[in-house]
Amino acid sequence: MKGYLALHTGEIFEGEIFGDIRTMEGEVVFNTGMTGYQEVMTDPSYCGQIVTFTYPLLGNYGTNPLDKESRRPALSGIVVGDLCCNPSHYLSIQSLDEMAKEFGLPVLSGIDTRAITRLVRDRGEVYGRITANLEETKGFIGKPTIHPVDQVSTRERQFYPRNGPHVVLVDFGYKASILTSLLESGCSVTVVHYQTRFQEIEQIHPDGIVFSNGPGNPKDLLPYMTQLKKMVEAYPTLGICLGHQVIALIFGGNTERLPYGHRGSNHPVKELTTGKVYITSQNHGYVVTDDSVDRGSLMVTYRNVNDGSIEGLKHRFLPIMSVQFHPEAHPGPNDTAHIFSQFIQQCLHIGEKSYA
Known part of the structure; x- marks a missing residue:
């Protein structure tokens, strides 16, 4: 299914939406780690944020019960270049897609994450909306998460x-x-x-x-x-x-x-x-x-x-x-x-x- 990331600065990125397809909003940030996406996904410090991963491939080793940093994610969504839905690791019990779906998180794949990273570096405070509805990309303003x-x-x-x-x-x-x-x-x-x-x-x-x-x-x-x-x-x-x-x-x-x-x-x-x-x-x-x-x-x-x-x-x-x-x-x-x-x-x- 097609999905979109609309930024309050006016840009719209089109990709494929995984996980939960509900519309979610938050501050857009980027993470430069090569591994650790499950830890990032469950880190409470990302509450209300949409995390863009600069490493091009995510999900290849799945998710497991040992690497959670909290009981459930607090972030608003994930943006990746390429999402692997068939992970391979002896500890894996779920794919990233399945875990995101369980916790009600959208994952947007097929996005030029380098372009988003450059945009955040240039603009600083950027807010985004992930949605499967193209109409909901229009007129997005964005605001910080309260408390x-x-x-x-x-x-x-x-x-x-x-x-x-x-x-x-x-x-x-x-x-x-x-x-x-x-x-x-x-x-x-x-x-x-x-x-x-x-x-x-x-x-x-x-x-x-x-x-x-x-x-x-x-x-x-x-x-x-x-x-x-x-x-x-x-x-x-x-x-x-x-x-x-x-x-x-x-x-x-x-x-x-x-x-x-x-x-x-x-x-x-x-x-x-x-x-x-x-x-x-x-x-x-x-x-x-x-x-x-x-x-x-x-x-x-x-x-x-x-x-x-x-x-x-x-x-x-x-x-x-x-x-x-x-x-x-x-x-x-x-x-x-x-x-x-x-x-x-x-x-x-x-x-x-x-x-x-």
Whole structure:
């Protein structure tokens, strides 16, 4: 069946529609990863977005129960150059087409994804509509997703027991791989809604706090900064992606929208203290502005090699650190997995506890 991608900038792309044929709208972004489409598809940070994959072939290894980053996708659709509907992999239980159909997502194939990527790079903020109805391509305006963090944050507190330090994961739209990384390191983890108040956190008696990744503009979370600041000042804290931006805002920093975002599993980041370069997995459309960082309280720890943007912060006096990239990767290299170890050591040191 024919399908269309209409952009608010006036362009219309025609292809073949798979998955669910319902009409869906969202911000159009692109991801440069060669693999990991299932992880991208289920990453809550893509809430309300239409993801264009720059790699030409998608779906060739199918989908499986192990690589989901959430229970169900939060994105609005997928655009690919060539969709494989007959995957081959020993773990595969569904094709990408079948999974998209199960979760009500349209997949548009046969599209010149390079043209869309160039357009997003040139225009920046681009909104699109995927539809099987040519008439619905006319007059499309587009608008941002409202309160995306609220759409993906957990409604119920979840506890995962282990024998190590107890970490509270504040859920702005966390990837399952972050939870997995903490559990595999021996941490007990309690996942809480992002609006949980500090008094409730105190009652949990954690050894540390993790601010997760998530979708949308970090300034949407400004109404909750008072409670979040109390948390980071009381416990060792690690911020990841959106969590990194929240920490910057807590300490007086500012964030702004990137021209076209960093999304993929091949972004080089330099650690400033050692000069070492890591290849990282990233997914963010906003960045902490350089001139807004209070050097008296925060130090920049990592920078993006490509554009020089801030990729990490560390508090000079408190056990607080944050990274713009994803140390849990998935998809992508695990070059920076040691960041979890550094955070856990802070939890152990501050808590003055010994764990079996």
